[in-house]
Amino acid sequence: NPNIVIRRGCSVSVEGCLSMPNVTVEIKRAKEISVSFMDESGKTTVKTFGGITAKAIQHEVDHLNGKLIIDYLPWYKKIFSNKGKEVLCLQ
DSSP: OOEEEEEESOEEEEEEETTEEEEEEEEEEOSEEEEEEEOTTSOEEEEEEEHHHHHHHHHHHHHHTTOOGGGGSOHHHHHSOSTTOOOOOOO
16 A cells, blocks of 8 residues: 655666566666555554665556566567567656
8 A cells, every 4th residue: 555655866777577587678767765554553654765666666556556677668678579688767
């Protein structure tokens, strides 16, 4: 049930995913995020994360919302891929 409520800064890096072996995509993500979620006791909590943890949470929240890294590619790179090694930097 996580919801990213605040995004700060910007960082671009190459990501891979076990759901899409041998595919890497250059993705722009927030450097720091604040996430609202329900903890183990049912209480709504907000925590702030930075660095690789923030990137991993954003990646996993994408999965919860039905989005994979290839969804960051434009349609023409999905059709004319170079053996899954296309990269994209979102602006």
